[in-house]
Amino acid sequence: xxxxxxxxxxxxxxxxxxxxxxxxxxxxxxxxxxxxxxxxxxxxxxxxxxxxxxxxxxxxxxxxxxxxxxxxxxxxxxxxxxxxxxxxxxxxxxxxxxxxxxxxxxxxxxxxx
Numbered sequence: 349x350x351x352x353x354x355x356x357x358x359x360x361x362x363x364x365x366x367x368x369x370x371x372x373x374x375x376x377x378x379x380x381x382x383x384x385x386x387x388x389x390x391x392x393x394x395x396x397x398x399x400x401x402x403x404x405x406x407x408x409x410x411x412x413x414x415x416x417x418x419x420x421x422x423x424x425x426x427x428x429x430x431x432x433x434x435x436x437x438x439x440x441x442x443x444x445x446x447x448x449x450x451x452x453x454x455x456x457x458x459x460x461x
Contacts, residue, residue: 363435363442367449372435374422381431383439385413391420 360434362368376394379386388403389395395403400416407414426436426442433441449456 363446364378367442368424368435372424372427373426376422378423378425378432378434380434380439380441382441383434383437385415385434385437385439387414387434387437388414388424389420389422390417391422394422414425454456 365460376389376391377387386403388400392400403416405415406434407416425432426435427433428441428445433445435442
């Protein structure tokens with residue numbers, strides 16, 4: 349759990365708050381491109397009860413693929429190379445991508461400048 353400059357690399361196995369606050373977008377449904385896991389909100393303002401029941405059944409049948417939020421929250425996602433990654437996904441894509449950004453920050457800053 350080391351730090352480089354201002355960026356802490358890992359917080360509890362998830363991307364850092366700084367990374368999330370800059371890059372994330374909240375959505376009601378997301379499939380992680382990097383592993384295929386599907387995350388669904390349980391907030392009925394964004395999904396019908398019928399859809400929610402269907403996803404809960406899928407989750408019971410495939411508990412390692414479908415995950416319904418228990419706290420009605422939306423799903424934090426971000427796009428990387430036009431593909432969706434889910435923040436906090438069990439595959440760790442968010443942490444790996446943040447680490448890559450951090451490892452290449454000097455090159456990225458030179459490119460942007």
